[in-house]
Amino acid sequence: MATYRLQIVSLDGVEYEGDVERIMLRSIDGNVAVLARHMNYCTGIGMGTAHVTLADGTVKRAACIGGMLSVMDGVVRVFPTTWEWDDDIDLERARAAKERAEQRLKDEALSNEARLRAEAKLLRALVRIGSARKKNY
Amino acid sequence: MAANMKAVKLRIKSVQSTMQITKAMQLVAASKLRRAKEKAEKSKPYLNTLLETLVDIANGNHDFRSPYTKASENSKWLYVVIAGDRGLAGGYNSNLFKFMESEIKGRDIEVLPIGKKSVEYFKHRNVPILTEEYAEVAKITISDCFSISKLLCDSYKDGRFGHVFLCYTDFISMMSQVPTSSSILPISDLAEKDAKSDNKAKPLILYEPDSETVFNAVVPEYLAGVLHSSISISVASELAARRTAMEAATDNAEEMIENLSLFYNRARQASITQEITEIVAGAEE
Numbered sequence: 249m250a251t252y253r254l255q256i257v258s259l260d261g262v263e264y265e266g267d268v269e270r271i272m273l274r275s276i277d278g279n280v281a282v283l284a285r286h287m288n289y290c291t292g293i294g295m296g297t298a299h300v301t302l303a304d305g306t307v308k309r310a311a312c313i314g315g316m317l318s319v320m321d322g323v324v325r326v327f328p329t330t331w332e333w334d335d336d337i338d339l340e341r342a343r344a345a346k347e348r349a350e351q352r353l354k355d356e357a358l359s360n361e362a363r364l365r366a367e368a369k370l371l372r373a374l375v376r377i378g379s380a381r382k383k384n385y
Numbered sequence: 386m387a388a389n390m391k392a393v394k395l396r397i398k399s400v401q402s403t404m405q406i407t408k409a410m411q412l413v414a415a416s417k418l419r420r421a422k423e424k425a426e427k428s429k430p431y432l433n434t435l436l437e438t439l440v441d442i443a444n445g446n447h448d449f450r451s452p453y454t455k456a457s458e459n460s461k462w463l464y465v466v467i468a469g470d471r472g473l474a475g476g477y478n479s480n481l482f483k484f485m486e487s488e489i490k491g492r493d494i495e496v497l498p499i500g501k502k503s504v505e506y507f508k509h510r511n512v513p514i515l516t517e518e519y520a521e522v523a524k525i526t527i528s529d530c531f532s533i534s535k536l537l538c539d540s541y542k543d544g545r546f547g548h549v550f551l552c553y554t555d556f557i558s559m560m561s562q563v564p565t566s567s568s569i570l571p572i573s574d575l576a577e578k579d580a581k582s583d584n585k586a587k588p589l590i591l592y593e594p595d596s597e598t599v600f601n602a603v604v605p606e607y608l609a610g611v612l613h614s615s616i617s618i619s620v621a622s623e624l625a626a627r628r629t630a631m632e633a634a635t636d637n638a639e640e641m642i643e644n645l646s647l648f649y650n651r652a653r654q655a656s657i658t659q660e661i662t663e664i665v666a667g668a669e670e
Contacts, residue, residue: 255434257434257435258431259427259428259431259527259610259613259614260427260428261426261427261428261430261431262430275593276594276598276602277593277594277598280593287589287591288445288589288590288591289591289592289593290442290590290591290592290593290596290599291592291593291599292598292599292602292603292606314606315603315606315610316435316438316599316603316606316607318438318442320438320441320442320445320590325434325438327431327434327435327438327607329606329609329610
């Protein structure tokens with residue numbers, strides 16, 4: 249299949265740069281997949297697992313949260329706020345974060361702001377757990 | 386002569402203790418620099434490609450429904466100025482402020498200072514300050530960047546200012562750091578000037594679900610990202626500037642000590658010679 253140039257640049261540096269067949273990720277409007285020769289395009293990134301299909305057909309997964317995806321004259325650039333390849337996700341830490349957020353949300357007296365923050369933490373933890381490499385299965 | 390020698394000795398001691406301090410500061414800056422440089426080098430591609438992409442978008446955009454994209458009528462400028470927490474970093478802070486003064490000529494401005502030196506500078510000049518909450522550049526975390534970005538977005542939407550500008554020091558290499566500025570809001574300010582004047586067809590960009598939603602979701606994160614990376618770059622620049630300045634200070638101190646010891650030894654020898662001459666002269670009588 250036709251490939252195109254993909255750059256993934258997060259705050260932690262260049263996460264990926266090279267030719268790929270496809271990237272699929274969760275945008276603010278639902279899942280999108282970008283194939284070669286896509287028109288100029290721009291959308292915000294939501295929270296979810298991103299799948300990158302490399303030129304040789306292997307699929308890499310990553311947790312991808314926030315930021316922007318742009319297609320400009322055939323070059324696809326992804327600027328995620330958080331981008332973690334499935335191998336790099338600390339599953340234990342994500343699980344602990346999920347527990348903590350759930351505990352906090354049980355508290356009735358939680359202020360609105362703190363509740364929102366805890367909900368965001370829970371969502372991030374869930375995305376990480378969902379994107380982490382499935383071992384033992 | 387004896388009194389003079391004592392003064393020289395004292396002077397050598399004082400230069401030596403100053404040298405100890407500058408040497409220590411140089412070593413501290415050098416060791417911190419390594420990590421800061423790594424961080425800066427990591428965030429540089431993000432900042433550069435992000436700004437590049439937004440310039441492309443600004444050039445191609447003709448949908449101005451989002452408040453972040455349309456050119457603003459408001460002539461008030463907000464400057465986010467990232468300087469250091471401490472002095473003794475050569476021209477790091479003063480170069481940035483000088484550069485900034487040349488930028489703001491004739492503009493109605495307000496600032497958001499980041500770094501203690503920046504807060505002090507604008508307070509001293511009675512420039513209106515948006516908030517002093519982020520005075521310590523060394524303590525700013527990624528979540529602080531998000532709250533700064535939220536503050537910027539909210540006050541921008543309220544119409545408190547019409548343009549947001551960012552001033553920071555770019556880290557070119559260990560030896561060279563250059564004050565830089567970049568327009569960050571509204572997106573239309575990023576468009577190249579010459580692209581505006583000619584009427585050639587702009588490439589169409591598809592926004593999904595629509596440009597307003599996209600920009601409203603993306604701009605706060607873009608601002609936070611830009612702030613975070615420019616802060617990391619500035620911190621690396623500050624440390625590099627301090628290291629260079631302290632290295633020069635240490636070298637100067639070494640040279641001074643050398644000259645002073647030479648002078649001291651000469652004076653000592655002269656006084657011994659004189660004493661011998663006096664004794665010999667006394668014995669001859």
